[in-house]
Amino acid sequence: VQLVESGGGLVQPGGSLRLSCAASGLAFRSYYMSWYRQAPGKERELVAGISDGGAPPYYTDSVKGRFTISRDNAKKTVYLQMNILQPDDTAVYYCSTSLNGVLTWGRGTQVTVSS
Numbered sequence: 001v002q003l004v005e006s007g008g009g010l011v012q013p014g015g016s017l018r019l020s021c022a023a024s025g026l027a028f029r030s031y032y033m034s035w036y037r038q039a040p041g042k043e044r045e046l047v048a049g050i051s052d053g054g055a056p057p058y059y060t061d062s063v064k065g066r067f068t069i070s071r072d073n074a075k076k077t078v079y080l081q082m083n084i085l086q087p088d089d090t091a092v093y094y095c096s097t098s099l100n101g102v103l104t105w106g107r108g109t110q111v112t113v114s115s
Contacts, residue, residue: 001025001104003095008109011085015113019080021095021106028076032098035069035080037091037111044094048080062088085113 007019019035034049048069049058057069068081078095092108 001097001099003097003104003106005093005095005106005109008093008111010112010114012115013086013113015085016081016083017085017111019082019093019095019109019111021078021080023076023078023095023097026097026099029073033069033071033078034096035078036094036096036105037089038094038108039088039091042091047093050078082111085111087113089113 002024004022005019007017009017011017029052032049032051035047036044037047038044045060047060047063048067050069050071052073059067066082066084069078071078082089090111090113092110094108095106096103
């Protein structure tokens, strides 16, 4: 199983970025997909999650109304659209899924929000 994130970068406060995570080696449609982030000196936190069913996506409170998670099962890709970015959103963003109860991670993509 491989998860490869892309789309990070440097953006000014108030700007937008769209992260992508391409998955391989798994029946993508069957898996709940998540985005986590880890800021310097802080623990990794769950940002958003999405199933393939009808359940609404999950968002941590600090990103509600600004971030949108989505998935394209045909492309085996999960996205995180991030709008109105703030300096507190600066972190390495990781794509993740659970395989047999064990969280599997990509290598992450750096997002830096700074003027």
